[in-house]
Amino acid sequence: MTTILIGSLCTIGAIAILIAAIGILRMPDFYLRLSVTVKAATLGGGLLLLSAAFFFTGEVAVTTKALAIIFFLTLTAPVAAHLIGRAAYFIGTEQWKGTIRDDLAGKYDKETHELSSGNEENRKNQD
Amino acid sequence: MVKQFLMNLLLAFIWIALTGVLAYANFMFGFAIGFFLLWVMNLNESDRRYFTRVPKIISFFLYFLYEMIRANVQVAYDMITPRFFMQPGIVRYPMNARSDFEINLLSTVISLTPGTLILDVSEDRSVLYIHVMYLKDKDRFIQQIKEGFERRLLEIIR
Amino acid sequence: MTDNTLILSVIIHLFTAIVLLALWRKTVAQRIISVVGSVVAMVIAIRLFTAVWDNGILTMQAAGWDAPFGITFVADVFSSTMVLLTSFSGIAVSIYSATGVARGRMLYGYFPILHLLLMGLNGAFLTGDIFNLYVWFEVIIIASFVLMTLGGRRAQIEGSVKYMAMNVLASTFFLTGIGILYGITGTLNMADLSLKIAALENRKLVDIVSIFFIVGFGIKSAVFPLYFWLPSSYHTPPSAVAAIFGGLLTKVGIYALFRVFTLIFIPDEFLRTLLVVLAIFTILTGSFGAVIKNNIRRVFSYLIVCHIGFMVGGLGMYSEIAITGALFYLIHDMMVKTNIFLIAGLIRKLRGTMNMDKLGGLYAEYPLLSLVVALVLFSLVGIPPLSGFWPKIYLFEAGFMDAQYPLLVAIIIGSFVTLYVIAKLWAKVFWKNQPTLPAEENYTDEFKPMSAFRKSLLVVPIVFLMAIALYIGLAAENVALVAKHIARDMKDMTPYIEAVLGTNVSP
Amino acid sequence: MTLSTYIDYVILPILAIALVLVFIRLIKGPNIVDRVIALDLLITIGVSVITVYSISTSESTFIDVAMILALIAFLGTIAFSFYLEKRGRK
Amino acid sequence: MKSTILKTASIYLLPILLLFSIFILLRGHYFPGGGFVGGLIAAIAFVLHSFTHGTEATLKLLRIHPSALIPVGLALAAISMFAPMLNGQPVMTGLWFDQPVPVIGLIGSALFFDIGVYVVVIGVVLTILFTIAQYSG
Amino acid sequence: MELLLVILIGVLYATGIFMLLRRSMVKLLIGLILLGNGANLLIFLLGRITKGAPPVIDSAAKFFTDVYADPIPQALILTAIVISFGLQAFAIVLLKRVYVLINSDDLDDLNTPEEEDI
Amino acid sequence: MLIAVLAGLFVSVLLIPLGRLFKGRLAVLISLLPTSLFAYFASFIPTIANGEAISFHYPWVPSLGVDFHFRLDGLSLLFSLLITGIGSLVFLYASSYLKGHRYLDRFYAYLSLFMASMLGLVLADNVLLLFIFWELTSISSFFLIGFNNEDANSRKSSLTALAVTGGGGFLLMAGLILMGHLSGTYAIQEMLNASSFLKAHPWYPAILALIFAGAFTKSAQFPFHFWLPGAMKAPTPISAYLHSATMVKAGVYLLARLYPILGGTEYWTYPLIVVGGITMFYGAFHSIFRTDLKSILAYSTISALGILVFLIGIGTEQALLAAAVFILVHALYKASLFLTTGVLDHETGTREITQLGGLRKVLLPLAIAGLLAALSSAGLPFTFGFIGKDQIYEATLHTEGIMPIVLTSLAVITNILLLYAGLLVGLKPFAGKLPERYQAVHLPHWLMWTPPLLLALMGIAFGAFPALIDASLLNPAATAMINETFDSPLKLWHGFNLVLLLSGITLALGALLYLMRKPSSKSMASIERFNYLAPQYIFGKLARAVRRFAARYTRTLHNGFLRVYLFRIIMFAVLLLGFRLFTGGPIQWIPAHLSPISVYEVAVLGILIAAIFLTVNTSSRLTAVVATSVIGYCICLLFVFYSAPDLAMTQFTIDTLTVVLFVLVLFRLPPFLNLANRRDRIRDWLLASSFGAIIALITIQAMNQPFDDAVSKFYGENAYVLAKGKNVVNVILVDFRGIDTMFEVVVLSIAAIGVVSLLKLKLKASEKE
Numbered sequence A: 001m002t003t004i005l006i007g008s009l010c011t012i013g014a015i016a017i018l019i020a021a022i023g024i025l026r027m028p029d030f031y032l033r034l035s036v037t038v039k040a041a042t043l044g045g046g047l048l049l050l051s052a053a054f055f056f057t058g059e060v061a062v063t064t065k066a067l068a069i070i071f072f073l074t075l076t077a078p079v080a081a082h083l084i085g086r087a088a089y090f091i092g093t094e095q096w097k098g099t100i101r102d103d104l105a106g107k108y109d110k111e112t113h114e115l116s117s118g119n120e121e122n123r124k125n126q127d
Numbered sequence B: 001m002v003k004q005f006l007m008n009l010l011l012a013f014i015w016i017a018l019t020g021v022l023a024y025a026n027f028m029f030g031f032a033i034g035f036f037l038l039w040v041m042n043l044n045e046s047d048r049r050y051f052t053r054v055p056k057i058i059s060f061f062l063y064f065l066y067e068m069i070r071a072n073v074q075v076a077y078d079m080i081t082p083r084f085f086m087q088p089g090i091v092r093y094p095m096n097a098r099s100d101f102e103i104n105l106l107s108t109v110i111s112l113t114p115g116t117l118i119l120d121v122s123e124d125r126s127v128l129y130i131h132v133m134y135l136k137d138k139d140r141f142i143q144q145i146k147e148g149f150e151r152r153l154l155e156i157i158r
Numbered sequence C: 001m002t003d004n005t006l007i008l009s010v011i012i013h014l015f016t017a018i019v020l021l022a023l024w025r026k027t028v029a030q031r032i033i034s035v036v037g038s039v040v041a042m043v044i045a046i047r048l049f050t051a052v053w054d055n056g057i058l059t060m061q062a063a064g065w066d067a068p069f070g071i072t073f074v075a076d077v078f079s080s081t082m083v084l085l086t087s088f089s090g091i092a093v094s095i096y097s098a099t100g101v102a103r104g105r106m107l108y109g110y111f112p113i114l115h116l117l118l119m120g121l122n123g124a125f126l127t128g129d130i131f132n133l134y135v136w137f138e139v140i141i142i143a144s145f146v147l148m149t150l151g152g153r154r155a156q157i158e159g160s161v162k163y164m165a166m167n168v169l170a171s172t173f174f175l176t177g178i179g180i181l182y183g184i185t186g187t188l189n190m191a192d193l194s195l196k197i198a199a200l201e202n203r204k205l206v207d208i209v210s211i212f213f214i215v216g217f218g219i220k221s222a223v224f225p226l227y228f229w230l231p232s233s234y235h236t237p238p239s240a241v242a243a244i245f246g247g248l249l250t251k252v253g254i255y256a257l258f259r260v261f262t263l264i265f266i267p268d269e270f271l272r273t274l275l276v277v278l279a280i281f282t283i284l285t286g287s288f289g290a291v292i293k294n295n296i297r298r299v300f301s302y303l304i305v306c307h308i309g310f311m312v313g314g315l316g317m318y319s320e321i322a323i324t325g326a327l328f329y330l331i332h333d334m335m336v337k338t339n340i341f342l343i344a345g346l347i348r349k350l351r352g353t354m355n356m357d358k359l360g361g362l363y364a365e366y367p368l369l370s371l372v373v374a375l376v377l378f379s380l381v382g383i384p385p386l387s388g389f390w391p392k393i394y395l396f397e398a399g400f401m402d403a404q405y406p407l408l409v410a411i412i413i414g415s416f417v418t419l420y421v422i423a424k425l426w427a428k429v430f431w432k433n434q435p436t437l438p439a440e441e442n443y444t445d446e447f448k449p450m451s452a453f454r455k456s457l458l459v460v461p462i463v464f465l466m467a468i469a470l471y472i473g474l475a476a477e478n479v480a481l482v483a484k485h486i487a488r489d490m491k492d493m494t495p496y497i498e499a500v501l502g503t504n505v506s507p
Numbered sequence D: 001m002t003l004s005t006y007i008d009y010v011i012l013p014i015l016a017i018a019l020v021l022v023f024i025r026l027i028k029g030p031n032i033v034d035r036v037i038a039l040d041l042l043i044t045i046g047v048s049v050i051t052v053y054s055i056s057t058s059e060s061t062f063i064d065v066a067m068i069l070a071l072i073a074f075l076g077t078i079a080f081s082f083y084l085e086k087r088g089r090k
Numbered sequence E: 001m002k003s004t005i006l007k008t009a010s011i012y013l014l015p016i017l018l019l020f021s022i023f024i025l026l027r028g029h030y031f032p033g034g035g036f037v038g039g040l041i042a043a044i045a046f047v048l049h050s051f052t053h054g055t056e057a058t059l060k061l062l063r064i065h066p067s068a069l070i071p072v073g074l075a076l077a078a079i080s081m082f083a084p085m086l087n088g089q090p091v092m093t094g095l096w097f098d099q100p101v102p103v104i105g106l107i108g109s110a111l112f113f114d115i116g117v118y119v120v121v122i123g124v125v126l127t128i129l130f131t132i133a134q135y136s137g
Numbered sequence F: 001m002e003l004l005l006v007i008l009i010g011v012l013y014a015t016g017i018f019m020l021l022r023r024s025m026v027k028l029l030i031g032l033i034l035l036g037n038g039a040n041l042l043i044f045l046l047g048r049i050t051k052g053a054p055p056v057i058d059s060a061a062k063f064f065t066d067v068y069a070d071p072i073p074q075a076l077i078l079t080a081i082v083i084s085f086g087l088q089a090f091a092i093v094l095l096k097r098v099y100v101l102i103n104s105d106d107l108d109d110l111n112t113p114e115e116e117d118i
Numbered sequence G: 001m002l003i004a005v006l007a008g009l010f011v012s013v014l015l016i017p018l019g020r021l022f023k024g025r026l027a028v029l030i031s032l033l034p035t036s037l038f039a040y041f042a043s044f045i046p047t048i049a050n051g052e053a054i055s056f057h058y059p060w061v062p063s064l065g066v067d068f069h070f071r072l073d074g075l076s077l078l079f080s081l082l083i084t085g086i087g088s089l090v091f092l093y094a095s096s097y098l099k100g101h102r103y104l105d106r107f108y109a110y111l112s113l114f115m116a117s118m119l120g121l122v123l124a125d126n127v128l129l130l131f132i133f134w135e136l137t138s139i140s141s142f143f144l145i146g147f148n149n150e151d152a153n154s155r156k157s158s159l160t161a162l163a164v165t166g167g168g169g170f171l172l173m174a175g176l177i178l179m180g181h182l183s184g185t186y187a188i189q190e191m192l193n194a195s196s197f198l199k200a201h202p203w204y205p206a207i208l209a210l211i212f213a214g215a216f217t218k219s220a221q222f223p224f225h226f227w228l229p230g231a232m233k234a235p236t237p238i239s240a241y242l243h244s245a246t247m248v249k250a251g252v253y254l255l256a257r258l259y260p261i262l263g264g265t266e267y268w269t270y271p272l273i274v275v276g277g278i279t280m281f282y283g284a285f286h287s288i289f290r291t292d293l294k295s296i297l298a299y300s301t302i303s304a305l306g307i308l309v310f311l312i313g314i315g316t317e318q319a320l321l322a323a324a325v326f327i328l329v330h331a332l333y334k335a336s337l338f339l340t341t342g343v344l345d346h347e348t349g350t351r352e353i354t355q356l357g358g359l360r361k362v363l364l365p366l367a368i369a370g371l372l373a374a375l376s377s378a379g380l381p382f383t384f385g386f387i388g389k390d391q392i393y394e395a396t397l398h399t400e401g402i403m404p405i406v407l408t409s410l411a412v413i414t415n416i417l418l419l420y421a422g423l424l425v426g427l428k429p430f431a432g433k434l435p436e437r438y439q440a441v442h443l444p445h446w447l448m449w450t451p452p453l454l455l456a457l458m459g460i461a462f463g464a465f466p467a468l469i470d471a472s473l474l475n476p477a478a479t480a481m482i483n484e485t486f487d488s489p490l491k492l493w494h495g496f497n498l499v500l501l502l503s504g505i506t507l508a509l510g511a512l513l514y515l516m517r518k519p520s521s522k523s524m525a526s527i528e529r530f531n532y533l534a535p536q537y538i539f540g541k542l543a544r545a546v547r548r549f550a551a552r553y554t555r556t557l558h559n560g561f562l563r564v565y566l567f568r569i570i571m572f573a574v575l576l577l578g579f580r581l582f583t584g585g586p587i588q589w590i591p592a593h594l595s596p597i598s599v600y601e602v603a604v605l606g607i608l609i610a611a612i613f614l615t616v617n618t619s620s621r622l623t624a625v626v627a628t629s630v631i632g633y634c635i636c637l638l639f640v641f642y643s644a645p646d647l648a649m650t651q652f653t654i655d656t657l658t659v660v661l662f663v664l665v666l667f668r669l670p671p672f673l674n675l676a677n678r679r680d681r682i683r684d685w686l687l688a689s690s691f692g693a694i695i696a697l698i699t700i701q702a703m704n705q706p707f708d709d710a711v712s713k714f715y716g717e718n719a720y721v722l723a724k725g726k727n728v729v730n731v732i733l734v735d736f737r738g739i740d741t742m743f744e745v746v747v748l749s750i751a752a753i754g755v756v757s758l759l760k761l762k763l764k765a766s767e768k769e
């Protein structure tokens, strides 16, 4: 019973990861690749870890660790994605030609890298 | 609320000590029993937030899981089919979330669902810039997030 | 029999270094502690030497695990002699540094690293485990690497990049050799390796492994054609550092060569010939370089290379008498080479330069000091009966015995060039009048205005090492006995192996 | 078919293919940021591989390795972002 | 780096990583881990903190300069290495308390040695990285 | 599998050496890293490899009851890794200094003429 | 006797601190040293004359067979007396000659040291001990010749002298050691027993060649003679001492001393006769072209040394006796002439023969000394020189074959020229008219004119009454050389025979030459035209060529390019390893036990190898860093697959930190440039890949060996039981091999300190070292 559960969790996880891999290879621009991979991989990794947690139920410490890893992956992956995405934007990484909107354009201060919320402009527009 | 949570934890550990089985399932079981006992004991108390919050957390978690799987499948389908039908863009999203913790949680959640990714938070912490894969209508997207993740999340935290 | 005392010479430097680190930026206290530490280290080294000389090989099985399971430390006459000589050089450099090294360098860890370097050397001499030897080598490399860059002048940086690249490459060879050695024997203990390698049927593989050690240690000891790092770097650091380098660093490579090629690999005809050929080229290369250089330290650097050839040649001939000669030379060389770099530093203090063309008039101005220097320089040359003379007798005898005429010729050329170069140096630096230099190169004599105490801190180490060199020369019999003892040990390592493994190994 | 063989012959090969695909992206680039995220993804897949491998061999000790990877992998990504941002500001 | 998200995340991550590093340190004798890896993880925790808050802030958080950890750790390791000599045993011989302690297991000189290594590694890594960061910044 | 690892080791040594022979100091450092990895793997392989049996004694047992990987090469490599990390860290900072000095990492530019000796 | 030898050494050491006291009047007191030594050695004359020898033995370095082993026999007594006797006069003379000199104390220190070395040399009864003193004479003469060290020529001359004699010294050392090695002893008396063995040994010619090299360089034989005229840069008392009785005679002494062991064969005779003959003629011929008094003396000294070598080469009893006589004759008149020249130089300020004349009017005692010495050198009857010359002719005439004619005529010509030279120095300055400018010249302090006079008078005295020294000194000396007693009293009058006739011819032609030929700077110039043929010139050219070659060699090898150095080192390793790998036995290609291959391993390996090539080929630094970390992480995966969790953890954390480090440091570095051309890259690839291939092959060879897992087993069995840990790797790290860990941590600490200092330390300009 557990074996089947573990097996299917593994399978789904592995497929999620494979999709992430296909995604990073196929996606036409950096932001899309980033978007796809971060979560698919986190999901896949999480599922595989979950199956490990089930597999090692006899050893509490191991299960804890597996859960801790899941927790960590979900915590850190978005942060890392945010940082590298931001950096990519700074160095002017090109977006796909099919991109339909860029609200970030012109919002960064060239010198300080401070990001404005755009509220001031909105207010100005309203005035 | 914190007091009740700690009490609940304590009860769970006592349960483990009593049964002598140090296993996850046993802990969960002890926690559930404790929760139930505390719920019964606190029926007449004024501050009952703890007891409404736990089910909310669980429901948020389930919602998140559903969203994630749904979006994942959508993206996966797009990925393995030869033609892309996405319409990506970067969207400016004004948040209701204010504290660092709230912003973090919100952005994590948004980022973890496929199709959306937080690129940055504005300096004054009022706006999120989100990269969206399937951006049909900007306003509808903002509406979705507001009604979906942000409302549910703030309900739990605040 | 396990004996803790032999690790004391490592511990003393480690704890001195730790205390010095705790006294970060307190330069006065550092100077005192460093000298005290060196003195204690010397006392320990003397006691170790006498203990080994009187009672035979001492071993210590670290953590109490019998060899070959733990790391063994062994003090035989060879290693305890090296430790003793290191302590002499150490104390001299430690005292000299008190005024000879800029305060800025002391603020950034000069003294602790100096002691860690000395510790590394002692460790390398005392260990009986091949991988542990690698660790000690790395301690030595990184410490010398830091000492070399300390101060960050351009020449220093240039020198240390080259030093680093080639020495790390040497370590890679060494490490690769260890890996293969472990793969074919399953042990790291050198005494155990000795037995296992001797029993190995695949001699070809043994030969191949030994080549890794030849290349690795050959780079460290600056043997042709692996010597390039030495003349690229030894002229760059402060003289006190150069003294340690010149006196001890290449010698630890020589030590390792001797240790490994007498204990683990007994060189066959091919390897012996190889060593002899390398020795010849090393001597000639060093000689040619020394002849044309004009900077005192560059000259000395090439002389190091030249004289390394003498020792490697001794190993290559491999007879007891040849090894005795090489070891005698090693003992002499460690004391004298340390000193000549200290002297170069002193000259720099006096004149602000080490360029022979810009130097002069030292004999007229500092006659007594010059005589001391002369004694050291002539010891280096081997003017009989000074220290460098005696080993050559052994080497010549060995050369005739073994019919190694090209090597003999090379040794004669090397000796002659040393004589000529040193005499030229003497004439240019001490005899010649101080030439008038262009205004921008005007020097100030930093030495003269010093207090008598500070002056003595510079001079005493030189005199101390000179006295040791004189002892080596005039009481050559004692040194000869030591060298002979070691050579005899090397010809029959059974006592060493039995002391380490604690079993009876009948040959 | 045991779980172990299933993992060895199905799951691990899938993950291996994923690794290779990601690595192709790493080689192709074209930007340094592409490579950085490919690297990040490689590590995440590495975590998965180790996890699955530990199930296959029933050796829980490998989970510890996976944990360390998960904990500190993103430091590299952060460092690269840090660098790119600083360089961008120059 | 000016990133609210990272800043907030690092506030949670620092104690978690530190806790984890101690965990890895203490169990090294029984499971993979030990002073070395533990020290590296602890150092990485602080490095992460310094990335977002700046080196100065991290130094303030540490209270003592990391370079001061080096002699402390070295001394700890060295003393636990040489302590057996006072007993007349060879250096590095393990000295053990008889009673095991929960989680850690038996306490002995090997543990103190490992702790010394842990401290040195933290000191070394942070000294190197902070010095570079200050120099570049 | 061993044969493939042997090839890998050969490639690591070869490329390490090749990088060592470049003019750029960054490449030099990378070359040293590659060589270090090669040496580590060589030690590892020559200690004979074992799959899925780490040298950790079972919590219930007092010694190994089954096959286990040779722990000695692992300990040696660990030491070697740490040592090369120390060296690399220092070398990388040295690279920085070199760059500040000559505004490039071309080692040929670092050579100073002998006349500038003091 | 040890004290006698070392007394000079003590005095010279004492002079270092006490030198100031002896700079003035007290300087004379130092002469007590040689005079008392002279008296000491003179007291042995009767004993030695009786055919006895005095030995003294004191152990020093028995391991090497070098002891203080001294022996006083006829030969060494003759030399000892010369050294101390002439030494006494030179010491006295110098106290006045160099009166008030700034470095008079140094002068005496060097001179005492030199005298001690010379004494040691002639008294040593052990070839290595002899060699030690031999080298000490070289080094102390280096200081003496370079005494006027502020003069560039003086420095150059002393360097040349040291280079020539020192170089010869090393060859001599080789010869002596070879000799000692073959005979099993370094003691001369014991070597005598090995004489016939040595002479029959195939290495005998080599021994001779090496020993001759030492003797010829020291005794200024052609073509190594050129250092000697240069050595005239020394103050005249030094020249007098070095070139009459001591330094240059050392080579002659050595040959004489070794004659009983090695002499008498063809290998011995012909080289010595040829070299000695050439030298005696060459020196004499050159002397007549010089106009500087000391130069003339220098070349005549060379000639005289040639004669001595020549005589020892002939090696008959007469020849050796002649040598003994001529050693003494030459010492006396040459010292006298040098000292006379010194006074002339001192008083007139010139040594130019063309400018000097008529000085007998103001320097009468000197004129007498000069004349007597000149006559002695001319071999006028009733002078000691006459006996010397007679003996030489006796010797040459008593050789075999056509040799008598050739050798005798050579000797006659040489002697004619020498006679001319002697007259030039001893007579010319005093004869004729006194030039105006020398009217004011007056006689110097008596310490300066008595020594030459005394020496000259002795020359006459010994000539008139040879019995004074015949049996007591000369016969024992010759005996020591021959090693068998013989009786041949010196005679003034051999009767009217061929020898007398030759002496007459010599005298007549020499005097004629003196009267006919006026020395001029023109004649000097004429010989200088042939300088390019002179050995000095050729040696100089050779030395320059060697220097040029050395410079070229050094710059080619050590050209400053790190990559070239690395290339050579690796090339060396590849050649050696390759040679050993492909010789002496087959290469096994397939290891015995292989584990199965799985997909994921292959994938990781493939990625690894691809990442390696990406690292190598990328033009972006950052990509290189990314690719390097991929390599690290993949290796980490391999470590997991092959059961090394601790390694995997460490590799991973360290790789991550390395990335951080790289990234922090790489700021603002420009992209890689492809700085190497195609050819270089191909060459480097060839070398690198052959190295990689060799490593791979060696690994396979090593894997074929059965693995010995005793140590590993021990760890597995005892890690928990004895060391109380279950993670065996960790147990090894903190217990079994804890020492490694302790000091690996030290490595890290040093690296950290290094980083701090490298980045923070900025030395002030004033902080030089």
Ligand code: NA
Pocket: A039, B110, B111, B112, B113, B114, B115, B116, B117
């Ligand atoms: Na999303």
Ligand code: NA
Pocket: E028, E032, E033, E034, E035, G646, G729, G730, G733
């Ligand atoms: Na560990």
